[in-house]
Amino acid sequence: MDAQCAWDRLTRRISCLSSANGADSFGQGKNTVRMSHLFGRTLRAAPNDVEIVSHQLMLRAGMIQPLGSGLISLLPLGWRVVNKVEQIVREEMNAIGGQELLMPVVHPADIWRESGRYEQVGPEMARFKDRADRDMVLALTHEEVVTDLARQQISSYRQLPMIVYHLQTKFRDEPRSRGGLIRVREFTMKDSYSFDLDEDGLDHAYRLHWRAYDRIFRRIGLRFIIVGADVGMMGGTASHEFMAFSENGEDTILYCDQCGYAANREVATFQRDEPVHEDALSLEEIETPNTPTIQALADLLGIPTSKTAKAVFFMGSSGRFVFAVIRGDLDVNETALRNATGERTLTPATADEIKAIGAEPGYGSPVGVRDAVIVVDESVRDTPNLVAGANKPGYHFKNVNLGRDYEADIVADIATAEEGFPCVDCGHPLQVTRAIEVGNIFKLGTRYSEKLGADYLDAEGQAHPIIMGSYGIGPARSSAAVVEQRHDDKGIIWPLSIAPYHVSLIEIPSPHDDRSREIAERLYRELEEVGVEVLYDDRDERPGVKFNDADLIGIPLRVAISARNLANDQVELKLRTAKDAIFAPVDQAVAEIVRMLAEIAENEAHEFGLDVETDEPRY
RNA sequence: CGGGGAGUAGCGCAGCCCGGUUAGCGCGCAGCGUUCGGGACGCUGAGGUCGGAGGUUCAAAUCCUCUCUCCCCGACCA
Numbered sequence: 225m226d227a228q229c230a231w232d233r234l235t236r237r238i239s240c241l242s243s244a245n246g247a248d249s250f251g252q253g254k255n256t257v258r259m260s261h262l263f264g265r266t267l268r269a270a271p272n273d274v275e276i277v278s279h280q281l282m283l284r285a286g287m288i289q290p291l292g293s294g295l296i297s298l299l300p301l302g303w304r305v306v307n308k309v310e311q312i313v314r315e316e317m318n319a320i321g322g323q324e325l326l327m328p329v330v331h332p333a334d335i336w337r338e339s340g341r342y343e344q345v346g347p348e349m350a351r352f353k354d355r356a357d358r359d360m361v362l363a364l365t366h367e368e369v370v371t372d373l374a375r376q377q378i379s380s381y382r383q384l385p386m387i388v389y390h391l392q393t394k395f396r397d398e399p400r401s402r403g404g405l406i407r408v409r410e411f412t413m414k415d416s417y418s419f420d421l422d423e424d425g426l427d428h429a430y431r432l433h434w435r436a437y438d439r440i441f442r443r444i445g446l447r448f449i450i451v452g453a454d455v456g457m458m459g460g461t462a463s464h465e466f467m468a469f470s471e472n473g474e475d476t477i478l479y480c481d482q483c484g485y486a487a488n489r490e491v492a493t494f495q496r497d498e499p500v501h502e503d504a505l506s507l508e509e510i511e512t513p514n515t516p517t518i519q520a521l522a523d524l525l526g527i528p529t530s531k532t533a534k535a536v537f538f539m540g541s542s543g544r545f546v547f548a549v550i551r552g553d554l555d556v557n558e559t560a561l562r563n564a565t566g567e568r569t570l571t572p573a574t575a576d577e578i579k580a581i582g583a584e585p586g587y588g589s590p591v592g593v594r595d596a597v598i599v600v601d602e603s604v605r606d607t608p609n610l611v612a613g614a615n616k617p618g619y620h621f622k623n624v625n626l627g628r629d630y631e632a633d634i635v636a637d638i639a640t641a642e643e644g645f646p647c648v649d650c651g652h653p654l655q656v657t658r659a660i661e662v663g664n665i666f667k668l669g670t671r672y673s674e675k676l677g678a679d680y681l682d683a684e685g686q687a688h689p690i691i692m693g694s695y696g697i698g699p700a701r702s703s704a705a706v707v708e709q710r711h712d713d714k715g716i717i718w719p720l721s722i723a724p725y726h727v728s729l730i731e732i733p734s735p736h737d738d739r740s741r742e743i744a745e746r747l748y749r750e751l752e753e754v755g756v757e758v759l760y761d762d763r764d765e766r767p768g769v770k771f772n773d774a775d776l777i778g779i780p781l782r783v784a785i786s787a788r789n790l791a792n793d794q795v796e797l798k799l800r801t802a803k804d805a806i807f808a809p810v811d812q813a814v815a816e817i818v819r820m821l822a823e824i825a826e827n828e829a830h831e832f833g834l835d836v837e838t839d840e841p842r843y
Numbered sequence: 844c845g846g847g848g849a850g851u852a853g854c855g856c857a858g859c860c861c862g863g864u865u866a867g868c869g870c871g872c873a874g875c876g877u878u879c880g881g882g883a884c885g886c887u888g889a890g891g892u893c894g895g896a897g898g899u900u901c902a903a904a905u906c907c908u909c910u911c912u913c914c915c916c917g918a919c920c921a
Contacts, residue, residue: 269855273914399919664921768881
């Protein structure tokens with residue numbers, strides 16, 4: 225073993241013995257594989273009931289295999305993709321000073337009791353007892369454990385700031401998993417945590433993550449948008465989500481292409497109408513048969529829906545009845561309502577519950593109800609003389625006015641933003657799109673450090689809770705999002721950066737002529753030597769089968785060796801994205817392949833915007 | 844949890860309504876032969892507790908009851 229080889233082994237680059245260790249008899253090279261021995265077969269058709277494109281294609285390409293609902297095995301091809309995403313994540317996390325570690329998946333319940341989430345979190349957390357009858361849980365996330373680590377490891381302001389991260393399994397018993405890798409119950413997440421002295425430090429760590437995430441998602445070829453988001457069960461003061469555009473996404477995003485405003489629909493706001501100035505008219509009960517809906521009411525009276533008030537009823541998790549009132553042309557945003565009331569969850573009230581507070585389904589208004597938290601949207605505050613229910617079937621009140629006819633417990637912005645509504649920042653009409661959440665960043669503050677007692681001592685010897693942030697990425701989900709965005713009718717179109725292999729080497733067999741096989745074998749070894757990742761289709765299949773599989777799997781560069789081209793001493797090279805192939809002399813094939821790969825990488829860097837500065841975080 | 848759909852060979856499906864030979868078809872798989880640049884062809888063959896349990900019946904993939912699982916929509920969800 226020469227010095228270079230020894231150094232390579234030390235730096236874990238390669239095993240210097242690989243060609244002699246018999247791996248090839250299993251079809252596996254250093255960074256290559258023979259399709260004849262590839263674990264995972266391609267399917268001509270996906271199961272009928274699989275509907276999401278990424279799910280179909282990854283199934284057909286032999287990248288994944290389902291085990292149960294929301295439980296999916298990654299086969300070698302799929303795992304290589306996800307692993308590459310994870311490596312990119314590692315690189316970018318290390319680049320912002322993140323230190324990788326690993327925390328357990330199984331946690332003692334006590335640590336979750338300390339944060340208060342053992343009781344707070346519902347059935348999505350898997351709970352069990354160990355043999356000593358101790359309560360245990362499977363990790364939904366790792367704030368508790370990392371905070372426990374911090375209280376042991378961090379004691380002085382001199383140690384801060386710090387960022388740690390890991391790639392670890394999470395289990396969330398989702399009420400409903402769906403869509404292949406997009407929504408599963410068990411998955412690996414990269415989660416990182418920042419520890420800082422103060423808000424400024426947290427802000428810095430937050431911005432670092434913002435930029436790192438921006439780079440990560442660009443590098444894997446995603447088209448995405450960064451949006452303001454709800455802090456949800458995490459608690460904390462700010463949150464953004466990285467959303468990959470996809471019709472199959474589960475989130476709805478509103479954005480402004482004029483000024484760049486973007487937000488998850490849950491928290492999106494818009495420019496509210498100017499208050500209407502009008503003298504309050506006297507309250508009047510009118511008969512309005514068969515008008516349980518706002519539309520029916522407006523039609524009957526010949527008025528716009530914006531002159532009506534809509535009542536929406538919920539039961540809060542605290543047991544309070546939440547009575548939301550909004551102008552008839554708008555809809556209540558449940559997340560906003562939840563945040564306004566401080567309720568953890570809201571569920572639609574039943575007819576009995578509605579009647580119990582003195583209201584009437586279909587004809588409800590806050591006038592005369594009792595034992596309810598009245599939440600009034602700004603639109604209702606700012607619009608006098610609305611038509612609202614009379615709390616008896618078939619009757620409404622005209623000229624209902626806040627403050628005169630009823631009082632509000634809370635006045636807030638609880639309206640849902642819709643496509644076309646004026647942007648809150650610039651007034652331009654908002655656009656709407658569906659998206660997949662591939663990453664999120666949270667400013668946690670002291671939510672966990674206070675509960676668990678993770679303090680540091682400042683220069684004066686005073687103890688302060690550590691200021692924390694929490695940041696997640698789902699590598700497998702991100703891979704599926706890439707497939708959603710990059711495919712055609714033939715299959716997946718991976719970017720080179722995360723393709724399972726760089727090159728699909730196809731040998732086209734000829735009867736009575738072993739030359740194509742010989743050349744292909746030689747090229748295979750030479751490419752392996754220079755470090756090109758090759759998926760070598762050495763199967764005894766017809767050309768069409770091989771071409772179709774290569775397209776389906778989505779390898780960026782296809783190299784075909786056939787008697788036909790060898791007659792001219794040529795091999796055929798074709799980009800997955802190109803319509804036509806080009807040809808190169810056999811003896812220059814390796815050099816040409818390497819050159820083309822470099823060119824693909826360069827084009828991708830340009831296409832993905834890696835050669836331009838990342839936008840400044842704006843929030 | 845609510846609504847809908849589906850479990851029959853590795854994959855895709857038919858058969859079930861109207862019970863009755865040895866449960867079929869295509870793809871895939873194994874062997875042989877012919878083919879050989881965009882999912883070839885012939886012959887031979889292997890492969891199935893018809894998701895599970897119970898019931899009705901002389902007889903159940905098929906009818907009844909219960910149950911499990913998966914998929915889709917909704918509720919839910921960092």
